[in-house]
Amino acid sequence: MDLRLPDQKVLSHDVGVTGLDVARAIGPGLARAAVAVKVNDHQMDLARPIEDGGDFEVITLGSPEGLHILRHSTAHVMAQAVLDLFPGSTFAIGPPIEDGFYYDFEVNEPFTPEDLERIQQRMTEIVAEDQPFERVAMSPEEALDVFSDHKFKVEIIENVDPGEVSGGDVVTAYRNNGFIDLCRGPHLPSTGRIPAFKVLRSSGAYWRGDQDREQLQRIYGTAWASKSDLDDYLHRVEEAEKRDHRRLGTELDLYSFPPQLGSGLAVWHPKGGMLRKIVEDHSRQLHERFGFDFVFSPHIGKEDLWEASGHLDFYAEHMYPIMQYEGDPGYRVKPMNCPFHVLIYQSSQRSYRELPMRLGELGGVYRYEQSGVIHGILRARGFTQDDSHTFCAEDQIQDELKLHLDFVLTWLGDFGFDDFEAELSTRPEKAILDEEHRWDVAEKALADALEAHDVVYRVAPGEGAFYGPKIDIHIKDAIGRRWQCSTIQLDVNTPRRFGLEYIDSTNSPEVPYMIHCAKAGSLERFMGILVEHYAGAFPMWLAPVQVSIIPVADRHDEYADQVKGRLRDLGLRVEVDLSTETVSDKIRRALSQKHPAVIVVGDDDVENTTVGLRLYGEDRDTRGVPLIEASNRLAELAQRPS
């Protein structure tokens, strides 16, 4: 039997394909199975038969699909190790995920760090034993018998959809040595084909993701096609952790979280404050350009307002408690700005001629987030939304949504975010049913806007807000966690709820549509991700300090001050390092603060009115640059993107 690769090159036993591999690959009902073929002496690949013929498709172990198989197999080995080491424990599910896999277990005691080392050790032994993975097909009844001691497996089998299983109502499992686990496969031919893996960490996780059900112990691990790939991955993670916005916030002196303030509450230091001012200025400038009006609203509002808005019904536990004097209606700190903007709309009778009415505000809001979810400034209890609410007529929705999406894309582009994920979330089950027509209009309009801007998006069915469908944009942080930032929500409910109306061209009242839009989302979250995105080395227009000037000796201080004056006149943010350290040391400090430009001035420069100029990322300076040329060049580099 030969194995033929897609390029028709014939592989046979004499290049390392074993009889077992071939049998496993072509056995009846094994179309999904992978087999290993040795393509050359150095590379072990996977192949699987193309169903209707004798040809084989090669899956490189390092390819996405190969890694998926590898990690799935490693997850089985992990479960095997845990069941070996912790008798009486049982296991739930263990899928591959991005960069690794996890497996959930129910055990008597949560895993300790020492337990994880033992598990790693036991897995290493199982890999060394090179146990073959054997595919087993059985009926659901047989499966219930085989897995009778494992309640989560029983639950899975009982809920299995026969149509999902190849070959009809058959449950498949994979067995190696005495260990057997439900699995659709495919798997590696044997445990010995796992080149490199590592047990990473454990944590709690709810069975089926439901916090009312059992809390299991999840162990995360990773597996790679080679030891060096594993090392590279671990190195990447280590490097990414250095970009953590909490760490850089301290190192660059941007913000802090004083314990005296309370969890989830930050203070912004002068450098962070400058960054924030720049971001806010840019926000205001773009709002103005896109035709938004600025409004302002207070941080608190009467209890009644939050009852009218529906927030107290649905989200009271996320709102700070009532503040109340005796005989007083009581006030709440705002968790969002919408009701205030609605009140502005309501402040007078509106005509269709006033629409669309776009109201924007950088509104500080406070939400009592659960203690376990707070994460630096990415998930805080006090934050600022670059919020806006647009009121418009039905026939204006299309144009308005396109404008809002254009705004969002411009905003993201200006900050260098081109790697984001867009989602269109459609009506949830709890959607108000008598608004059927408005939901239809709204969902189509959002999709049309995305398509008009050629934005690739994913539909998230049922993920919309209770008041309307939405577009969300997620951006990844340094270690790949996704955070929701921009959002455009088409509200089909609130205007009716508040009795909003306008007089249309036929002199009859009509209910407007309302578009909620946040371009950054939370400014704090956005800036946190911005810090991670640039690893603190901001482009010049964003850098709190754009230029640091280093006099070689203190006799150059006066000239340094002249240079500073000239740069400041051009609008640049400049610092002179007057410390008595060596030039090298001052350079090091400027670079570790990631200042975009460093200017060194010494005797030659004083004499010739020049500077030494070094931009962040360059190894050396350019000496003797005429001051005028250097300052003009820096001013140009500091230009805003749009």
Place this chain on the structure above:
RNA sequence: GCCGGAGUAGCUCAGUGGUAGAGCAAUUCACUCGUAAUGAAUAGGCCAGGGGUUCGACUCCCCUCUCCGGCUCCA
């Protein structure tokens, strides 16, 4: 909120029951220096907070707070 881990100087971290340590940062002095750490000295601590065990607790136990990693949640 749940599961686990952690909290020692501004920062990064040593310190396993017997007088609280280092490096960096800070301050002072000397050095006046041309591209990633000049030298010396000084100062800096309710060892997160509270309770307990003990002759004695940073260390062991309990509670609370905060942070970290996940889970759940995010109008």
